[in-house]
Amino acid sequence: MTGLALPPEATGLITIDLDALQDNWRTLAKLVAPSECAGVVKADAYGLGASEIIPALNLAGCRTFFIATPEEGRAARQLAPDARLFALDGLLGGSASLLRAANVTPVLSSLPEIEEWVAEASQAGRPAPAALQIDSGLNRLGLSEADIKALVARPDLLAALDIRLIMSHLACADDPADPHNDAQRAEFDRRRALLPPAPASLAASDGLMLGKPFHYDLVRPGYALYGGQAFGGGATPVNPVVTLQARVLQVRTLSAGDSVGYSATWQASRPTRLAVVAAGYADGLARALSAASGEPGGSVLVAGQLAPIVGRVSMDLITIDITDVAGNVTRGDLVTLIGPGLSIETLGRAAGTIGYEVLTRLGPRFVRSYTGGGA
Incomplete structure (x- = not known):
């Protein structure tokens, strides 16, 4: 689909900037000419x-x-x-x-x-x-x-x-x-x-x-x-192409000592605001992004602010700690898993893998939306 509209039945949105893609190719073509x-x-x-x-x-x-x-x-x-x-x-x-x-x-x-x-x-x-x-x-x-x-x-x-x-x-x-x-x-x-x-x-x-x-x-x-940046000798002269966002399904409050997710691997050490997000390992988010108490996992961006994943990544869901996020987070909001401030490489490192695998494993339940790409 084109444009940024997210169908009501979709759990998340992958936005692909075709203008950035074309600019990346032109930049690399110029770099390697003739x-x-x-x-x-x-x-x-x-x-x-x-x-x-x-x-x-x-x-x-x-x-x-x-x-x-x-x-x-x-x-x-x-x-x-x-x-x-x-x-x-x-x-x-x-x-x-x-x-x-x-x-x-x-x-x-x-x-x-x-x-x-x-x-x-x-x-x-x-x-x-x-x-x-x-x-x-x-x-x-x-x-x-x-x-x-x-x-x-x-x-x-x-x-x-x-x-x-x-x-x-x-x-x-x-x-x-x-x-x-x-x-x-x-x-x-x-x-x-x-x-x-x-x-x-x-x-x-x-x-x-x-x-x-x-x-x-x-x-x-x-x-x-x-937009990948795997080269270890400096920045490749390309810009990000992909943004990945997923829906908040529910916001809830935990008391200190409450556990989150399968096997109760993470316990709240304080009163905690939690957001449940419609993305999981069936969508390509590695289970290795899970976090246990005292062991960090991955993070997402909520209104431009980092929020850690807590508990285990499950098939369809992740849970994130939004206690320190300024502003109101409500059902239906979109959180960012890949985008400005949270690169493909960052997500890959948190999952113990590489950005190549992150991209190729993004699941079909995320709607692909394309912008730009004209003459």
Whole structure:
């Protein structure tokens, strides 16, 4: 939905600022120029809604997108008919025809994938467009040096590929001081030199902040586009995109000694005002945000003031201590879980996780509302 109206049946509201999203992409594109700036929109654009995110980025000038699965590729093709699309998960067994039908280029990470993709593309009678992923030290998906040499030793198979991109992925890009970064870059250069020349890509959101030597021909920001700040070497020049708010269902008063929530893990040490909020672990708020007496958990913002979560996060509800909040809090008010003064990273740290997981786990009961994004 567009605008800020919250339907009466909705428990909470995720507001996505498409103007900020577009500005973030333009800023990063300028930062890495003349390298191309792509957009990673896998996992439904990190849970924010690919149906709105992809057209907004395309309108801003983004022409290359990375998704993960064939179904994500099919949907993205409908949203950006003329864009280049790369499928990061490569070929799921038997999915080659689906990718070819949607004009999605798979990122191939093994010889069996390459063989399957070439066999599929041979039906069209032309080389198979593909990206090749090199394992440069992450030890996840990627061609090993032995795989690369085996591919090169099969000139018929290599000639059947139209290599559009050679890529790899950094393991420690969030820490600019980690020696893995330079070691992986050197290994990437060494291994890709064994292959025919092709455009190269190494950096995602954090890697692009490591400087020009990591930019190559294309960078692949995802989290940073959505306002994420995971880079440990300073602020990424992007602005927040997401605000998350949830409804107050009830306000109640506790006496000193009263307990709150399952297992009575938190007891009031004073007369306490409590607000019950319609958000829980079914909505993506980690149970680790729970607070026991003497052990802090997460916090929310109430009228711009921090209020701690008390007791256990349950499936549909959290309880917050609003005793020290100035002003009146009533049923129906909205409290802020992500927004100015309470970043995605802050929520992630309180839950013992990262902002990426926070975004991608936000549940469907929260209404997504989109602002901006026009020409």
